[in-house]
Amino acid sequence: MEIYLPIAEMSVHWLLLFGVGGAVGFLSGMFGVGGGFLLTPLLIFYGIPSGVAVATTTSHVTASSMSGALAHWRNRAVDLKLGAVMTVSGIVGTGVGVWLFGLLREAGQMELIVSASYVILLGTIGTLMLRESLETLAASRRGEQAPSARAQHHNWIHGLPLKMRFRDSRLYISVIPPVLIGFTVGVLSAIMGIGGGFVLVPALIYLVRVPANIVMGTSLLQIIFVTASSTILHSVSDFTVDIVLAGILISGGVIGAQLGVRMAARMRGEQLRFWLAVLVLAVGARLLYGLLVSPGDPFSTSVDAP
Amino acid sequence: MKRVLIAICLAMCAGAAEADDLVAGLSQDIIQITSNYTGTDIVAFGAIENMNVMTAAGPLDIVVAVRGPDADITVRKKERVAGIWLNNHGVVMRAIPSYYYVASTRPLSAIAPEDTLRRYELGLDLVEPDSTTARTPAIAEPYRQALVRHKLIEGLYNENAGGVEFLSPTLFRARVPVPADVPRGQYNVQVYLFRDGNVVSAQSTPLYVDQTGLERRLFNFAHQEPFAYGISTVLMAAALGWLSSLVFRRIT
Numbered sequence: 348m349e350i351y352l353p354i355a356e357m358s359v360h361w362l363l364l365f366g367v368g369g370a371v372g373f374l375s376g377m378f379g380v381g382g383g384f385l386l387t388p389l390l391i392f393y394g395i396p397s398g399v400a401v402a403t404t405t406s407h408v409t410a411s412s413m414s415g416a417l418a419h420w421r422n423r424a425v426d427l428k429l430g431a432v433m434t435v436s437g438i439v440g441t442g443v444g445v446w447l448f449g450l451l452r453e454a455g456q457m458e459l460i461v462s463a464s465y466v467i468l469l470g471t472i473g474t475l476m477l478r479e480s481l482e483t484l485a486a487s488r489r490g491e492q493a494p495s496a497r498a499q500h501h502n503w504i505h506g507l508p509l510k511m512r513f514r515d516s517r518l519y520i521s522v523i524p525p526v527l528i529g530f531t532v533g534v535l536s537a538i539m540g541i542g543g544g545f546v547l548v549p550a551l552i553y554l555v556r557v558p559a560n561i562v563m564g565t566s567l568l569q570i571i572f573v574t575a576s577s578t579i580l581h582s583v584s585d586f587t588v589d590i591v592l593a594g595i596l597i598s599g600g601v602i603g604a605q606l607g608v609r610m611a612a613r614m615r616g617e618q619l620r621f622w623l624a625v626l627v628l629a630v631g632a633r634l635l636y637g638l639l640v641s642p643g644d645p646f647s648t649s650v651d652a653p
Numbered sequence: 654m655k656r657v658l659i660a661i662c663l664a665m666c667a668g669a670a671e672a673d674d675l676v677a678g679l680s681q682d683i684i685q686i687t688s689n690y691t692g693t694d695i696v697a698f699g700a701i702e703n704m705n706v707m708t709a710a711g712p713l714d715i716v717v718a719v720r721g722p723d724a725d726i727t728v729r730k731k732e733r734v735a736g737i738w739l740n741n742h743g744v745v746m747r748a749i750p751s752y753y754y755v756a757s758t759r760p761l762s763a764i765a766p767e768d769t770l771r772r773y774e775l776g777l778d779l780v781e782p783d784s785t786t787a788r789t790p791a792i793a794e795p796y797r798q799a800l801v802r803h804k805l806i807e808g809l810y811n812e813n814a815g816g817v818e819f820l821s822p823t824l825f826r827a828r829v830p831v832p833a834d835v836p837r838g839q840y841n842v843q844v845y846l847f848r849d850g851n852v853v854s855a856q857s858t859p860l861y862v863d864q865t866g867l868e869r870r871l872f873n874f875a876h877q878e879p880f881a882y883g884i885s886t887v888l889m890a891a892a893l894g895w896l897s898s899l900v901f902r903r904i905t
Contacts, residue, residue, distance in 0.1 A: 414898050463737075582875065601898075
Protein backbone atom coordinates (compact mmCIF):
# COMPACT_ATOMS: atom_id res chain seq x y z
CA MET A 348 0.00 0.00 0.00
CA GLU A 349 3.01 2.24 0.50
CA ILE A 350 4.84 3.70 -2.45
CA TYR A 351 7.96 5.85 -2.52
CA LEU A 352 7.82 9.21 -4.31
CA PRO A 353 11.12 9.99 -6.07
CA ILE A 354 10.82 13.81 -6.01
CA ALA A 355 9.02 14.35 -2.70
CA GLU A 356 11.48 11.76 -1.28
CA MET A 357 8.98 10.18 1.05
CA SER A 358 6.75 7.15 1.02
CA VAL A 359 3.00 7.55 0.96
CA HIS A 360 -0.15 5.46 1.21
CA TRP A 361 -1.12 5.28 -2.44
CA LEU A 362 -4.70 4.03 -2.03
CA LEU A 363 -5.54 6.95 0.25
CA LEU A 364 -4.10 9.48 -2.20
CA PHE A 365 -5.91 7.71 -5.06
CA GLY A 366 -9.16 8.24 -3.11
CA VAL A 367 -8.35 11.89 -2.41
CA GLY A 368 -7.65 12.41 -6.12
CA GLY A 369 -10.97 10.74 -6.97
CA ALA A 370 -13.03 12.82 -4.54
CA VAL A 371 -11.48 16.06 -5.76
CA GLY A 372 -11.98 14.93 -9.38
CA PHE A 373 -15.66 14.28 -8.68
CA LEU A 374 -16.18 17.84 -7.44
CA SER A 375 -14.20 19.18 -10.36
CA GLY A 376 -16.34 17.37 -12.93
CA MET A 377 -19.51 18.40 -11.16
CA PHE A 378 -18.76 22.11 -10.85
CA GLY A 379 -16.47 22.68 -13.82
CA VAL A 380 -13.66 23.79 -11.54
CA GLY A 381 -10.21 22.20 -11.43
CA GLY A 382 -10.41 21.30 -7.76
CA GLY A 383 -6.85 22.43 -7.07
CA PHE A 384 -8.05 24.75 -4.33
CA LEU A 385 -9.07 21.62 -2.41
CA LEU A 386 -6.24 19.29 -3.42
CA THR A 387 -3.25 21.53 -2.62
CA PRO A 388 -4.29 22.10 1.03
CA LEU A 389 -5.16 18.39 1.40
CA LEU A 390 -1.72 17.29 0.14
CA ILE A 391 0.06 19.76 2.44
CA PHE A 392 -2.04 18.45 5.31
CA TYR A 393 -0.97 14.88 4.41
CA GLY A 394 2.68 15.93 4.75
CA ILE A 395 3.76 16.47 1.14
CA PRO A 396 6.20 19.43 1.00
CA SER A 397 4.23 22.52 -0.06
CA GLY A 398 6.35 23.16 -3.17
CA VAL A 399 5.72 19.62 -4.45
CA ALA A 400 2.03 19.83 -3.51
CA VAL A 401 1.51 23.04 -5.51
CA ALA A 402 3.43 21.91 -8.60
CA THR A 403 2.01 18.38 -8.73
CA THR A 404 -1.58 19.48 -8.19
CA THR A 405 -1.40 21.49 -11.42
CA SER A 406 -0.97 18.26 -13.41
CA HIS A 407 -3.94 16.67 -11.62
CA VAL A 408 -6.01 19.67 -12.65
CA THR A 409 -4.84 19.26 -16.27
CA ALA A 410 -6.12 15.69 -16.32
CA SER A 411 -9.49 16.21 -14.64
CA SER A 412 -10.10 19.30 -16.80
CA MET A 413 -9.23 17.29 -19.91
CA SER A 414 -11.67 14.62 -18.89
CA GLY A 415 -14.40 17.16 -18.11
CA ALA A 416 -13.76 19.34 -21.16
CA LEU A 417 -14.16 16.37 -23.55
CA ALA A 418 -17.56 15.61 -22.04
CA HIS A 419 -18.62 19.24 -22.52
CA TRP A 420 -17.10 19.27 -26.02
CA ARG A 421 -19.40 16.46 -27.09
CA ASN A 422 -22.33 18.50 -25.76
CA ARG A 423 -21.09 21.39 -27.95
CA ALA A 424 -20.74 23.54 -24.84
CA VAL A 425 -17.33 25.09 -25.56
CA ASP A 426 -16.53 28.52 -27.03
CA LEU A 427 -13.22 27.82 -28.79
CA LYS A 428 -12.45 31.42 -29.69
CA LEU A 429 -13.04 32.75 -26.17
CA GLY A 430 -11.06 29.81 -24.79
CA ALA A 431 -8.13 30.58 -27.10
CA VAL A 432 -7.99 34.26 -26.10
CA MET A 433 -7.93 33.37 -22.41
CA THR A 434 -5.44 30.54 -22.92
CA VAL A 435 -2.82 32.79 -24.49
CA SER A 436 -3.12 35.43 -21.75
CA GLY A 437 -3.23 32.64 -19.15
CA ILE A 438 0.08 31.16 -20.28
CA VAL A 439 1.73 34.60 -19.98
CA GLY A 440 0.23 34.75 -16.47
CA THR A 441 1.78 31.43 -15.43
CA GLY A 442 5.23 32.73 -16.40
CA VAL A 443 4.76 35.72 -14.09
CA GLY A 444 3.30 33.44 -11.41
CA VAL A 445 6.22 30.99 -11.36
CA TRP A 446 8.60 33.95 -11.04
CA LEU A 447 6.58 35.36 -8.09
CA PHE A 448 6.45 31.87 -6.54
CA GLY A 449 10.26 31.80 -6.42
CA LEU A 450 10.45 35.26 -4.81
CA LEU A 451 7.87 34.41 -2.13
CA ARG A 452 9.55 31.12 -1.31
CA GLU A 453 12.82 32.89 -0.67
CA ALA A 454 11.15 35.44 1.58
CA GLY A 455 9.41 32.68 3.59
CA GLN A 456 6.04 34.34 3.06
CA MET A 457 4.63 31.96 0.47
CA GLU A 458 2.31 30.25 2.93
CA LEU A 459 0.89 33.57 4.15
CA ILE A 460 0.35 35.03 0.69
CA VAL A 461 -1.25 31.82 -0.55
CA SER A 462 -3.58 31.59 2.47
CA ALA A 463 -4.46 35.28 2.45
CA SER A 464 -5.21 35.38 -1.27
CA TYR A 465 -7.32 32.24 -0.94
CA VAL A 466 -9.31 33.82 1.92
CA ILE A 467 -9.96 37.04 -0.03
CA LEU A 468 -10.81 35.29 -3.30
CA LEU A 469 -12.89 32.48 -1.86
CA GLY A 470 -14.68 34.81 0.56
CA THR A 471 -15.65 37.36 -2.09
CA ILE A 472 -16.62 34.89 -4.79
CA GLY A 473 -18.37 32.52 -2.41
CA THR A 474 -20.49 35.31 -0.93
CA LEU A 475 -21.47 36.68 -4.34
CA MET A 476 -22.40 33.26 -5.67
CA LEU A 477 -24.28 32.25 -2.55
CA ARG A 478 -26.39 35.43 -2.62
CA GLU A 479 -27.16 35.08 -6.29
CA SER A 480 -28.05 31.41 -6.14
CA LEU A 481 -30.24 31.89 -3.06
CA GLU A 482 -32.19 34.62 -4.86
CA THR A 483 -32.68 32.40 -7.91
CA LEU A 484 -33.70 29.43 -5.79
CA ALA A 485 -36.18 31.53 -3.81
CA ALA A 486 -37.64 32.97 -7.00
CA SER A 487 -38.11 29.58 -8.64
CA ARG A 488 -39.71 28.25 -5.46
CA ARG A 489 -42.29 31.03 -5.65
CA GLY A 490 -43.03 29.78 -9.14
CA GLU A 491 -41.67 32.87 -10.84
CA GLN A 492 -39.49 32.86 -13.88
CA ALA A 493 -35.96 32.95 -12.47
CA PRO A 494 -34.27 36.22 -13.42
CA SER A 495 -31.52 35.19 -15.81
CA ALA A 496 -28.02 36.26 -14.91
CA ARG A 497 -27.61 37.47 -18.49
CA ALA A 498 -30.73 39.47 -18.82
CA GLN A 499 -29.34 42.65 -17.33
CA HIS A 500 -28.65 45.85 -19.15
CA HIS A 501 -25.24 46.89 -20.38
CA ASN A 502 -22.57 47.41 -17.74
CA TRP A 503 -19.25 49.27 -17.82
CA ILE A 504 -17.61 46.38 -19.68
CA HIS A 505 -19.52 47.28 -22.81
CA GLY A 506 -17.78 50.68 -22.88
CA LEU A 507 -14.32 49.15 -23.42
CA PRO A 508 -12.59 49.23 -26.82
CA LEU A 509 -11.19 46.34 -28.96
CA LYS A 510 -14.50 44.60 -29.45
CA MET A 511 -14.58 41.05 -30.72
CA ARG A 512 -17.39 38.72 -31.70
CA PHE A 513 -17.68 35.37 -29.87
CA ARG A 514 -20.37 33.58 -31.82
CA ASP A 515 -20.71 30.45 -29.66
CA SER A 516 -21.35 32.62 -26.60
CA ARG A 517 -23.53 35.04 -28.57
CA LEU A 518 -21.40 37.93 -27.36
CA TYR A 519 -19.94 41.06 -28.95
CA ILE A 520 -17.62 42.47 -26.31
CA SER A 521 -14.22 44.02 -25.70
CA VAL A 522 -11.34 41.55 -25.60
CA ILE A 523 -9.84 43.25 -22.52
CA PRO A 524 -11.93 41.51 -19.79
CA PRO A 525 -11.26 37.94 -21.06
CA VAL A 526 -7.55 38.74 -21.44
CA LEU A 527 -7.30 40.16 -17.91
CA ILE A 528 -9.26 37.26 -16.43
CA GLY A 529 -7.07 34.74 -18.29
CA PHE A 530 -3.87 36.42 -17.11
CA THR A 531 -5.00 36.60 -13.46
CA VAL A 532 -5.99 32.94 -13.50
CA GLY A 533 -2.57 32.06 -14.95
CA VAL A 534 -0.76 33.86 -12.11
CA LEU A 535 -3.00 32.21 -9.51
CA SER A 536 -2.46 28.81 -11.10
CA ALA A 537 1.29 28.97 -10.74
CA ILE A 538 1.31 30.38 -7.21
CA MET A 539 -1.46 28.31 -5.69
CA GLY A 540 -1.40 25.11 -7.73
CA ILE A 541 -4.96 25.64 -8.89
CA GLY A 542 -6.66 25.77 -12.25
CA GLY A 543 -8.53 28.87 -11.21
CA GLY A 544 -11.97 27.59 -12.18
CA PHE A 545 -13.54 29.01 -9.06
CA VAL A 546 -12.40 32.47 -10.19
CA LEU A 547 -12.95 31.83 -13.88
CA VAL A 548 -16.50 30.46 -13.77
CA PRO A 549 -18.04 33.32 -11.76
CA ALA A 550 -15.99 35.92 -13.66
CA LEU A 551 -17.22 34.60 -17.01
CA ILE A 552 -20.81 34.40 -15.81
CA TYR A 553 -21.07 37.71 -13.97
CA LEU A 554 -18.56 39.98 -15.75
CA VAL A 555 -18.40 38.74 -19.32
CA ARG A 556 -21.95 37.28 -19.24
CA VAL A 557 -21.10 34.07 -21.05
CA PRO A 558 -24.16 31.75 -21.11
CA ALA A 559 -24.06 29.32 -18.17
CA ASN A 560 -24.07 26.20 -20.37
CA ILE A 561 -20.99 27.42 -22.30
CA VAL A 562 -19.03 28.53 -19.22
CA MET A 563 -18.02 25.12 -17.83
CA GLY A 564 -16.58 23.73 -21.06
CA THR A 565 -14.80 26.96 -21.98
CA SER A 566 -13.23 27.44 -18.56
CA LEU A 567 -12.08 23.81 -18.53
CA LEU A 568 -10.47 24.32 -21.93
CA GLN A 569 -8.46 27.27 -20.66
CA ILE A 570 -7.56 25.44 -17.45
CA ILE A 571 -6.06 22.51 -19.40
CA PHE A 572 -3.52 24.75 -21.10
CA VAL A 573 -2.78 27.03 -18.17
CA THR A 574 -2.09 24.15 -15.78
CA ALA A 575 -0.04 22.31 -18.40
CA SER A 576 2.09 25.43 -18.72
CA SER A 577 2.43 25.68 -14.91
CA THR A 578 3.49 22.05 -14.66
CA ILE A 579 6.22 22.47 -17.25
CA LEU A 580 7.50 25.75 -15.78
CA HIS A 581 7.63 24.27 -12.27
CA SER A 582 9.48 21.21 -13.60
CA VAL A 583 12.09 23.45 -15.16
CA SER A 584 12.46 26.17 -12.53
CA ASP A 585 12.23 24.31 -9.21
CA PHE A 586 12.09 20.52 -9.89
CA THR A 587 9.01 20.13 -7.69
CA VAL A 588 6.74 18.04 -9.95
CA ASP A 589 6.51 14.45 -8.71
CA ILE A 590 5.42 12.24 -11.61
CA VAL A 591 4.60 9.24 -9.40
CA LEU A 592 2.40 11.32 -7.11
CA ALA A 593 0.82 12.91 -10.20
CA GLY A 594 0.06 9.45 -11.64
CA ILE A 595 -1.70 8.31 -8.45
CA LEU A 596 -3.76 11.48 -8.06
CA ILE A 597 -4.67 11.63 -11.75
CA SER A 598 -5.81 8.00 -11.96
CA GLY A 599 -8.28 8.66 -9.17
CA GLY A 600 -9.10 12.13 -10.44
CA VAL A 601 -10.18 11.25 -13.98
CA ILE A 602 -12.57 8.56 -12.75
CA GLY A 603 -14.05 10.98 -10.24
CA ALA A 604 -14.34 13.70 -12.87
CA GLN A 605 -16.40 11.47 -15.20
CA LEU A 606 -18.80 10.58 -12.40
CA GLY A 607 -19.02 14.25 -11.45
CA VAL A 608 -19.97 15.36 -14.97
CA ARG A 609 -22.80 12.79 -14.99
CA MET A 610 -23.98 13.97 -11.58
CA ALA A 611 -23.99 17.59 -12.78
CA ALA A 612 -26.21 16.67 -15.75
CA ARG A 613 -28.89 15.58 -13.29
CA MET A 614 -28.78 18.73 -11.19
CA ARG A 615 -30.16 22.17 -11.89
CA GLY A 616 -27.79 25.07 -12.57
CA GLU A 617 -28.79 27.16 -9.59
CA GLN A 618 -28.50 24.19 -7.25
CA LEU A 619 -24.99 23.52 -8.55
CA ARG A 620 -24.03 27.14 -8.01
CA PHE A 621 -25.44 27.06 -4.47
CA TRP A 622 -23.38 24.01 -3.49
CA LEU A 623 -20.23 25.36 -5.16
CA ALA A 624 -20.72 28.59 -3.17
CA VAL A 625 -21.03 26.63 0.07
CA LEU A 626 -17.88 24.62 -0.73
CA VAL A 627 -15.90 27.73 -1.64
CA LEU A 628 -16.95 29.53 1.56
CA ALA A 629 -16.13 26.49 3.71
CA VAL A 630 -12.56 26.26 2.37
CA GLY A 631 -12.13 30.02 2.76
CA ALA A 632 -13.36 29.91 6.36
CA ARG A 633 -10.97 27.08 7.20
CA LEU A 634 -8.00 29.06 5.85
CA LEU A 635 -9.09 32.25 7.65
CA TYR A 636 -9.26 30.23 10.87
CA GLY A 637 -5.64 29.16 10.30
CA LEU A 638 -4.52 32.77 9.92
CA LEU A 639 -6.35 34.10 12.99
CA VAL A 640 -6.05 31.35 15.58
CA SER A 641 -2.74 31.00 17.36
CA PRO A 642 -0.78 28.04 15.97
CA GLY A 643 0.01 25.11 18.26
CA ASP A 644 3.68 25.41 17.36
CA PRO A 645 4.81 28.83 16.13
CA PHE A 646 7.95 27.35 14.57
CA SER A 647 8.19 25.81 11.12
CA THR A 648 11.18 24.38 9.28
CA SER A 649 12.09 24.14 5.63
CA VAL A 650 15.14 22.63 3.97
CA ASP A 651 16.88 25.16 1.74
CA ALA A 652 17.51 24.22 -1.84
CA PRO A 653 21.19 23.26 -2.18
CA MET B 654 31.25 18.55 8.04
CA LYS B 655 33.65 20.02 10.60
CA ARG B 656 32.72 17.57 13.32
CA VAL B 657 32.90 14.62 10.94
CA LEU B 658 36.48 15.55 10.11
CA ILE B 659 37.32 15.93 13.78
CA ALA B 660 35.79 12.56 14.52
CA ILE B 661 37.59 10.85 11.67
CA CYS B 662 40.87 12.45 12.71
CA LEU B 663 40.32 11.40 16.31
CA ALA B 664 39.44 7.93 15.21
CA MET B 665 42.62 7.66 13.22
CA CYS B 666 44.75 9.17 15.99
CA ALA B 667 43.20 6.90 18.58
CA GLY B 668 43.63 4.00 16.21
CA ALA B 669 47.30 4.81 15.76
CA ALA B 670 47.93 5.14 19.48
CA GLU B 671 46.16 2.02 20.64
CA ALA B 672 45.76 -0.19 17.60
CA ASP B 673 42.66 -2.34 17.34
CA ASP B 674 41.01 -1.43 20.61
CA LEU B 675 37.73 -1.43 18.82
CA VAL B 676 36.36 -3.01 15.67
CA ALA B 677 32.91 -2.19 14.38
CA GLY B 678 30.78 -2.85 11.33
CA LEU B 679 27.29 -2.46 9.90
CA SER B 680 24.75 -5.07 8.86
CA GLN B 681 24.60 -3.27 5.51
CA ASP B 682 26.61 -0.33 4.28
CA ILE B 683 24.20 0.78 1.57
CA ILE B 684 20.46 1.34 1.85
CA GLN B 685 18.70 1.28 -1.49
CA ILE B 686 15.42 3.10 -1.72
CA THR B 687 12.99 1.35 -4.04
CA SER B 688 9.31 2.01 -4.70
CA ASN B 689 8.19 -0.18 -1.80
CA TYR B 690 10.73 1.18 0.69
CA THR B 691 8.98 1.99 3.97
CA GLY B 692 11.93 2.35 6.29
CA THR B 693 14.30 -0.23 7.69
CA ASP B 694 16.62 -1.00 10.60
CA ILE B 695 20.34 -1.48 10.31
CA VAL B 696 22.49 -3.01 12.99
CA ALA B 697 25.81 -1.54 14.07
CA PHE B 698 27.90 -4.14 15.86
CA GLY B 699 31.44 -4.47 17.11
CA ALA B 700 33.85 -5.85 19.62
CA ILE B 701 36.39 -4.48 22.08
CA GLU B 702 39.62 -6.18 21.12
CA ASN B 703 42.33 -4.99 23.44
CA MET B 704 42.28 -6.90 26.70
CA ASN B 705 44.34 -4.20 28.41
CA VAL B 706 41.41 -1.90 27.92
CA MET B 707 39.06 -4.55 29.26
CA THR B 708 40.94 -5.21 32.42
CA ALA B 709 41.80 -1.60 33.26
CA ALA B 710 39.83 0.08 36.03
CA GLY B 711 36.74 2.21 35.40
CA PRO B 712 33.44 1.54 33.62
CA LEU B 713 33.39 0.95 29.84
CA ASP B 714 30.74 2.50 27.64
CA ILE B 715 29.91 2.38 23.94
CA VAL B 716 28.23 5.24 22.10
CA VAL B 717 27.01 4.85 18.50
CA ALA B 718 26.24 8.09 16.65
CA VAL B 719 24.79 8.18 13.12
CA ARG B 720 24.73 11.44 11.19
CA GLY B 721 23.03 12.08 7.86
CA PRO B 722 24.30 14.50 5.22
CA ASP B 723 24.43 18.14 6.36
CA ALA B 724 21.71 20.48 5.14
CA ASP B 725 20.89 24.17 5.47
CA ILE B 726 17.56 24.39 7.27
CA THR B 727 15.55 27.57 7.76
CA VAL B 728 13.50 27.73 10.94
CA ARG B 729 10.78 30.37 10.95
CA LYS B 730 8.69 31.64 13.81
CA LYS B 731 5.11 32.79 13.41
CA GLU B 732 4.12 35.93 15.25
CA ARG B 733 0.89 37.83 15.48
CA VAL B 734 1.02 41.02 13.43
CA ALA B 735 -2.18 43.07 13.21
CA GLY B 736 -4.25 40.05 14.21
CA ILE B 737 -2.75 37.72 11.63
CA TRP B 738 -0.21 34.98 12.30
CA LEU B 739 2.69 35.27 9.89
CA ASN B 740 6.30 34.14 9.63
CA ASN B 741 8.10 37.07 11.15
CA HIS B 742 11.60 35.93 12.01
CA GLY B 743 13.71 33.20 10.50
CA VAL B 744 17.10 31.73 11.33
CA VAL B 745 19.08 29.63 8.87
CA MET B 746 20.92 26.70 10.44
CA ARG B 747 23.89 26.13 8.17
CA ALA B 748 25.20 22.57 7.84
CA ILE B 749 23.17 20.78 10.48
CA PRO B 750 22.75 16.99 10.15
CA SER B 751 19.59 16.05 8.28
CA TYR B 752 19.51 12.80 10.26
CA TYR B 753 20.88 12.16 13.73
CA TYR B 754 20.68 9.08 15.94
CA VAL B 755 22.69 8.37 19.03
CA ALA B 756 22.52 5.14 21.04
CA SER B 757 24.52 4.40 24.16
CA THR B 758 24.94 1.81 26.87
CA ARG B 759 23.81 4.26 29.57
CA PRO B 760 22.35 7.78 29.60
CA LEU B 761 24.93 10.06 27.97
CA SER B 762 25.14 12.35 30.99
CA ALA B 763 26.28 9.35 33.07
CA ILE B 764 28.96 8.37 30.54
CA ALA B 765 30.93 11.59 30.16
CA PRO B 766 30.97 15.22 31.33
CA GLU B 767 29.15 17.73 29.16
CA ASP B 768 32.36 19.26 27.78
CA THR B 769 33.39 15.93 26.30
CA LEU B 770 29.92 15.22 24.91
CA ARG B 771 29.86 18.70 23.38
CA ARG B 772 33.19 18.13 21.64
CA TYR B 773 31.84 15.01 19.94
CA GLU B 774 28.31 16.46 19.59
CA LEU B 775 26.69 13.55 21.35
CA GLY B 776 23.09 14.07 22.43
CA LEU B 777 20.10 15.94 21.02
CA ASP B 778 20.87 18.99 23.18
CA LEU B 779 24.29 19.25 21.59
CA VAL B 780 23.53 18.85 17.87
CA GLU B 781 24.64 22.17 16.47
CA PRO B 782 24.82 23.76 13.02
CA ASP B 783 28.22 25.00 11.81
CA SER B 784 26.83 28.54 11.89
CA THR B 785 23.53 30.41 11.97
CA THR B 786 22.23 33.71 10.67
CA ALA B 787 21.21 34.80 14.18
CA ARG B 788 23.23 37.61 15.80
CA THR B 789 24.01 35.64 18.97
CA PRO B 790 23.85 31.95 19.90
CA ALA B 791 21.27 32.84 22.55
CA ILE B 792 18.89 34.13 19.87
CA ALA B 793 19.44 31.00 17.75
CA GLU B 794 18.87 28.55 20.63
CA PRO B 795 15.01 28.46 20.62
CA TYR B 796 15.10 28.00 16.83
CA ARG B 797 17.59 25.13 17.16
CA GLN B 798 15.38 23.52 19.80
CA ALA B 799 12.35 23.84 17.53
CA LEU B 800 14.26 22.14 14.72
CA VAL B 801 15.26 19.25 17.00
CA ARG B 802 11.65 18.95 18.17
CA HIS B 803 10.35 18.76 14.59
CA LYS B 804 13.02 16.24 13.61
CA LEU B 805 12.10 14.09 16.61
CA ILE B 806 8.46 14.04 15.48
CA GLU B 807 9.52 13.10 11.94
CA GLY B 808 11.68 10.32 13.35
CA LEU B 809 14.82 11.80 11.81
CA TYR B 810 16.48 12.66 15.13
CA ASN B 811 16.55 10.37 18.11
CA GLU B 812 18.46 9.52 21.23
CA ASN B 813 18.33 6.08 22.78
CA ALA B 814 20.03 5.62 26.14
CA GLY B 815 20.36 1.85 26.48
CA GLY B 816 20.20 1.38 22.71
CA VAL B 817 23.62 -0.30 22.73
CA GLU B 818 23.54 -3.75 24.29
CA PHE B 819 26.45 -5.97 25.24
CA LEU B 820 26.04 -9.53 24.01
CA SER B 821 29.16 -10.63 25.88
CA PRO B 822 31.78 -8.66 27.84
CA THR B 823 33.39 -7.69 24.51
CA LEU B 824 30.63 -7.90 21.88
CA PHE B 825 28.05 -5.16 21.45
CA ARG B 826 25.36 -4.16 19.00
CA ALA B 827 22.90 -1.30 18.37
CA ARG B 828 19.82 -1.14 16.19
CA VAL B 829 19.60 2.03 14.07
CA PRO B 830 16.14 2.91 12.73
CA VAL B 831 16.13 4.42 9.22
CA PRO B 832 12.62 5.84 8.60
CA ALA B 833 10.81 5.99 5.27
CA ASP B 834 11.58 9.60 4.40
CA VAL B 835 15.32 9.76 5.11
CA PRO B 836 17.33 12.13 2.97
CA ARG B 837 19.64 10.55 0.44
CA GLY B 838 23.39 10.87 0.72
CA GLN B 839 26.38 9.72 2.72
CA TYR B 840 25.86 8.94 6.39
CA ASN B 841 28.54 8.41 8.98
CA VAL B 842 28.27 5.84 11.72
CA GLN B 843 30.67 6.60 14.55
CA VAL B 844 31.35 4.19 17.36
CA TYR B 845 33.07 5.56 20.49
CA LEU B 846 34.55 3.59 23.33
CA PHE B 847 34.46 5.56 26.59
CA ARG B 848 36.31 4.77 29.77
CA ASP B 849 35.99 6.99 32.82
CA GLY B 850 34.38 9.71 30.75
CA ASN B 851 37.09 9.80 28.09
CA VAL B 852 37.11 8.54 24.52
CA VAL B 853 39.76 5.85 24.36
CA SER B 854 38.93 4.61 20.89
CA ALA B 855 36.65 5.50 18.00
CA GLN B 856 35.78 4.17 14.60
CA SER B 857 33.92 5.74 11.70
CA THR B 858 32.08 3.79 8.99
CA PRO B 859 30.25 5.35 6.03
CA LEU B 860 26.69 4.35 5.16
CA TYR B 861 25.10 5.28 1.85
CA VAL B 862 21.41 5.92 1.30
CA ASP B 863 20.42 6.13 -2.33
CA GLN B 864 17.53 5.60 -4.69
CA THR B 865 17.77 2.77 -7.19
CA GLY B 866 15.89 1.42 -10.16
CA LEU B 867 12.92 3.36 -11.47
CA GLU B 868 13.04 5.92 -8.65
CA ARG B 869 16.63 6.76 -9.48
CA ARG B 870 15.86 7.07 -13.18
CA LEU B 871 12.86 9.34 -12.58
CA PHE B 872 14.86 11.53 -10.20
CA ASN B 873 17.67 11.87 -12.75
CA PHE B 874 15.19 12.52 -15.54
CA ALA B 875 13.53 15.31 -13.52
CA HIS B 876 16.85 16.99 -12.78
CA GLN B 877 18.75 16.43 -16.01
CA GLU B 878 16.00 17.01 -18.55
CA PRO B 879 13.39 19.01 -16.66
CA PHE B 880 11.66 20.31 -19.77
CA ALA B 881 11.10 16.85 -21.26
CA TYR B 882 10.07 15.63 -17.79
CA GLY B 883 7.45 18.40 -17.52
CA ILE B 884 6.12 17.63 -20.99
CA SER B 885 5.92 13.92 -20.12
CA THR B 886 3.93 14.67 -16.97
CA VAL B 887 1.50 16.83 -18.94
CA LEU B 888 1.15 14.19 -21.69
CA MET B 889 0.47 11.53 -19.07
CA ALA B 890 -2.19 13.77 -17.51
CA ALA B 891 -3.80 14.54 -20.86
CA ALA B 892 -3.73 10.88 -21.94
CA LEU B 893 -5.32 9.66 -18.71
CA GLY B 894 -7.98 12.38 -18.98
CA TRP B 895 -8.78 11.42 -22.55
CA LEU B 896 -8.73 7.69 -21.79
CA SER B 897 -11.17 8.01 -18.91
CA SER B 898 -13.51 10.05 -21.06
CA LEU B 899 -13.36 7.36 -23.75
CA VAL B 900 -13.89 4.46 -21.35
CA PHE B 901 -16.82 6.10 -19.61
CA ARG B 902 -18.53 6.90 -22.91
CA ARG B 903 -18.40 3.19 -23.76
CA ILE B 904 -19.85 2.22 -20.40
CA THR B 905 -22.82 4.58 -20.43
